[in-house]
Amino acid sequence: MNRIIQIPLIACLVFTWSLASVQQASGQVEIGPNGPVVSDPEKVKSDVVLHQLTVTAAAEPVPVLKWRLYPTVDQATPGNSVPLWYRSLLQLESDPEIGVWFSRIDIVSPATKRPEEDWNQVSKLVETHSLSLETARSAALRNDCDWELQIGELRGPETVWLRLGEFQELRGLGRILCVKAAVHVQHGEFDQAMESMQTAMRLGTDVAKPETFINDLIGIALHRMTLNQVERWIGHPNSPNLYWALAQLPRPMIEIRSALEMEMTLPQRFFPWLADPLAEERTPEEWNELMLTTIQEGVGIGIQFPGLGPQPTREEVELAFQQFAVRNYAKAKSQLIQFGWAEPEIEQMPVGQVLALREFMVYQIYTQTLAANALLPFPESQSRADDLYESLRDIGRESIVGMLLPAVQQVYIAQQRLETYRSVYMLIEAIRMHLSTNSGELPTSLDQITVVPIPSDPFTGKPFEYTLQDGAAVIDVRLPGWHNRYEIRVDDASETR
Secondary structure: OOOOOOOOHHHHHOOOOOOOOOOOOOEEEEEEOOEEEEOOHHHOOOOOEEEEEEEOOOOOOOOOOOOOOOOOHHHOEEEEOHHHHHHHHHHOOOOHHHHHHHHHHOOOOOOOOOOHHHHHHHHHHHHOOHHHHHHHHHHHOEEEOOOOOOHHHOOHHHHOOOOOHHHHHHHHHHHHHHHHHHHHHHOOOHHHHHHHHHHHHHHHHHHOOOOOHHHHHHHHHHHHHHHHHHHHHHOOOOOOOOHHHHHHOOOOOOOOHHHHHHHHOHHHHHOHHHHOOOOOOOOHHHHHHHHHHHHHHHHHOOOOOOOOOOOOOHHHHHHHHHHHHHHHHHHHHHHHHHOOOOHHHHHOOOHHHHHHHHHHHHHHHHHHHHHHHHOOOHHHHHHOHHHHHHHHHHHOOOOOHHHHOOOHHHHHHHHHHHHHHHHHHHHHHHHHHHHHHOOOOOOOOHHHOOOOOOOOOOOOOOOOEEEEEOOEEEEEEEEOOEEEEEEEEEOOOOOOO
16 A cells, blocks of 8 residues: 555645545435435435434443443553554555445445345455454554654644645544444444454544644544444344443543644744734835745645745746735724724834735734634534635735635534434434333433433534424534435334344
């Protein structure tokens, strides 16, 4: 495998959330004894992903934490997991067939019911990676994780050209772990399936350790793939209840606060003068040169500056700066006054200084406003996000620094989608627990479920939408641009487990 894939960190600044690779295609998905299958896509609107699960009653485990989706402290071994993750990658054989089977059998691209010989073939393919998977299991049990990237120490162009290819390659390892879990669930081998899911969950957590949004999003994708196998587990006849196993997962499953704080420092680490633009005296010519250099270096890392191509000449940069100054000088003066600068002081400043100070203030306001909004619980943060971003867009229009700042809310939404999946599966497991104590009868409302607490919808902070329709429990989950519906029917033929 190619170990020197170069993925610039600048990609995360324009990285909008899309889990096309880890979400179901719009249509109808059935989960049952033979895994996910496609039903008639005409039965559901194209903007709704419909999951149809046939479940069995499943009592609370004894003891309640018998099943764990995340390695426990008593399983931990001393040492850093990172060398073992790297070793697992080195031991991983290139196998395009695994990717094909992952797409066929996993819920991200549901297939028709597969005959047993297909599952046996997949099982043999997984077995060819046994050495890599054994090493991955050892990595998952280590009590520490340190990639030693020292991201906060990077300066200048190296801040956006850090190589992160190994983290993308670890998604391949995650796919194999999930295929292995799917095979074990298919055969009712729940202990082995749980071990594979535990390993995949720890992999997602470790991948998200470095303080970048790219790492967080890859970690979220790995956790989502693993939760797909939880859905497969729930649909298997007489599968054990995973309510408390889902509750045991870290909250949040992927922590983005550290990456947010680090990403907010990116402009300052790339343009060190942003730390304190008034730290040294500059002549008018030096202020202009500072802005020219800022523009040229920004274009060099991919910023699209008006009037400039990817490799402009010095003369083209000077002309673009002159045009930029004509368009923005008056606005910059007005904004500095709004930000608290005295008008007489501004009038005495060279043009380059006014424009540079405006960049500094945009940087301060943008980063602190976004960081503050992320401190709020998600429903409150999301409710004010549109107005907040609109005001920031107006403040930072044609700002060089503003072009370097990431789409924080998109990553926040990605994190909350993951939490929503966990909460939905906890709710379904609570329903299965209710079935076990109520003669297999579905609750008419969530209030009837008293055996365990009912999780709320993380996006709204309110109870999930729940109804009984034609003998099925229906849970509607609505997120921005995303609507999943779960229809749950009871398999009366199976015993309570």
